[in-house]
Amino acid sequence: MSNVFKALSDPTRRRVLELLRQKSMTAGELAEHFEFSKPTMSAHFAVLKVAGLVEAEKQGKQVIYRLKMSVLEDALFGFAKTFGLSVQPEKETKS
Amino acid sequence: MSNVFKALSDPTRRRVLELLRQKSMTAGELAEHFEFSKPTMSAHFAVLKVAGLVEAEKQGKQVIYRLKMSVLEDALFGFAKTFGLSVQPEKETKS
DNA sequence: TAGATTATTAGCTAATTAACTAATTGTTGT
DNA sequence: ACAACAATTAGTTAATTAGCTAATAATCTA
DSSP states (O other): OHHHHHHHSSSSHHHHHHHEEEEEEHHHHHHSSSSOOOHHHHHHHHHHTTTTTTEEEEEEEEEEEOHHHEEEEEEEHHHHHHTTEEEEOOOOOOO | OOHHHHEEEETHHHHOOOHHHOOOOOHHHHHHHHHHSSHHHHHHHHHHHHTTSEEEEEEEEEEEEEEEEEHHHHHHHHHHHHHTTEEOOOOOOOO
């Protein structure tokens, strides 16, 4: 739980999660969206991985990162429940 | 937003919020629930205050802390929305 | 006014964080 | 085998964090 909130406490990492929500991406592809050095971004990815919020799959020389939505959901849910709040998938909006 | 998640990333502070959810309390009353020194607890309160999650009211020599539930709710909501999740007050359970 | 009480501030330490550059690892293509 | 590429690790730095004790501030009460 602490690891999840720690991970979410940095805006860069929150943005990474948002990007991954759109689609899974390689480390390099993700890094292109930011001005930080690649090693710095790699460290951010590691924090997200420790928190369980993303998973990494090596494909050739690249590493594909995927958002683990259920972990994010469960973490928010578990915390929110303590405060009498519920977290649920939003109702669909018409496209 | 970062300040809120930063505040929530520490288990002691999360516990403080839970306690305040039951009822508002003075700094000393809160501190009794923990083994840390009072200055350490005071620092935790300050972090929560900066995040806007609690408010402090001085009453005589004591300081009463109150949970600002709406701030917590809005922060979770704002974040969750980005990921297609909704946060709402839970349905009442029968007492 | 002096003492007791409540809480915070000051000042310290050890550990962690977020950033960088340089070096390394692992994989692909020639 | 070697060069190029993708990503991470190593090593450094400055800033922040979470804990402590001691000191201070503010308020009450005898």
